Amino acid sequence: MTIQRRDFLALAGGTATAGLAGCTGMFSGGEEESGGNNESGSDGGSIAGQELVLATTTSTYDTGLLDEVNAAFEENFGTPVQAISQGTGAALETARNGDCDVVMVHARSQEDEFMRNGHGINRRNLMFNDFVIVGPADDPAGIGGGGDAVGAFQAIAESESLFASRGDNSGTHTAERRIWEAAGVEPGGEWYLETGQGMGDTLNQASQQGAYTLSDRGTFISQQDEIEIEILVQGPVEGGPEILANPYGVLAINPAVHGDVNYQLAMSYIGFLTSPEGQQVIEEYELDGQQLFFPQALSEDPNFQQYVPEGWQPDDGEGGGNATGE
Template sequence: MPIQRRRVLASTAGGLAAGLAGCVAGDDDGAGSDDAGGSDGANSPAIVGEELTLTTTTSTYDTGLLDELNAAFEERYGVAVLTVSEGTGAALEHARNGDSDVVMVHARDLEDEFMEDGYGVNRRDLMFNDFVIVGESDDPADIAGADDTEAALSALAETESTFVSRGDNSGTHTKERDLWEQAGLTVEEFGEWYVDGGGGMGEILSQTNLQGGYTLADRATFLDMRSELDLEIHVEGPVEDGPEELVNPYGLVAVNPAVHDHVAYDLAMAYIGFLTSPEGQAIIDEYTSNGERLFFADALSEDPNFQQYVPEEWGGSHRD
């Protein structure tokens, strides 16, 4: 699995608001300290030398967005971010085992299960893009321009056109399985035309490009790799006025310190706070690849969605 490790920074840029995550402390007498990692008085962070472990989906890593977000966070806080990139299911499983401090994923059902089981707390909406169905340019299933996802998938099944699945319990794989089910189709009954690729999004796009056929991809990874691929978008998501069911929201969840008391909870909350702040959201909105915007910030709103904090099916403020 790809791992990104950065060195602990020797200094930090600017002061830090203690209310952001409760993990910044000034000196007792309000004076500066030589070992605070870039002393600027009582506002200097007192967490230099710590490391935050983030488990996240491959799309945020492969597109390079995390390079931008983590560099800004590390500069502000004077800490290192260790990023483990894999499918959403595996990212959450590492968090369940206490092997990460915070997760950034994109499968709300799996996130809800993670929270319902007590492993995750303080979930926040972060950003969104959408899913698209991409495939070879000759489009043997004739689905190009379809505005009905169910009809497009039914055409793929009827023509038995090669379809390469992530097959890895990732957020994209979870969405794909949901879409087949909504179309009234059962994956377990598919023939050899349905291929279990079992890899990250970049790998699956490359595999589809090599052998032909179709796949479901997040728009960001496809746009980032488009110059390397002989594939086209045949079914658009809502970013380009396609079906709303292809929306692809990302969330941040801190690992519950009551379950795993060794996790860097204060630092996880600082990370969540930074990425959902105006500065973090601006980095997301301004990030492009090959001239294309890949993600759309979704954390700040004059009318906040308070359902983001708890599993969607919870109707009240207290757990049954």
């Protein structure tokens, strides 16, 4: 049996082992810590052990805004926020499964579909920033300095310069497809790279490969020190074209469709974010001395379109609950 023993030692890569004793010892240590951790997660300081799960985009997380806002919410309501940062498409998919209580995303067309299907309710305009077209400083497609996003995309396609697309059904990807559509270009070919990853990853890859990409301004600012690409076409915040606008919405998951969601807490969260206090946190959040997000929820004039799918009319046959009935 000595031989068998040696076989197994060889299997372990030359590591002699008597693991059970060692592992159980470590386990008891780990278990204590795990217990403490769980307590702080579910009970520690929160209202009656409630939890709020937020599905949101990578941009709100990677810019650091989310931590700021959620810390302020926790201070006011005593409930920590469990934030899952995905692309907008993935965040809404998480919400469709009833696995979160509230979503904060930036693709109006996808939000609208989500509401039309009954999953989302009480949508509010939250804030906006803008997209910028970024690329290498030598600018092979010659788009720099122009104020025309659609023309820039056409130039990139014509010169077949490298373009890094998120390719992940995120809000940024949705905006990118909208611009390609306006440009009358069906992107494809060796110059069009789909990263399938978050904005940060995509900016890193674009920087390393000397590719153009569409980025939200916030993530670009938060990462500009680490990357070698620069803004070539500005968005509306700096006077650029309106097609580069990037509005964020926040909406609760419909408790009538998903019985498990914490609707009251979700509405508290939406209420806080759209309150003067919450909007002030967004307004004052700066990175490198630059404001990243511009609050949009407070207005003396009513804006009814923020609650319903864009362009929705009471008589368009989709409002099952409207007064005229059908």
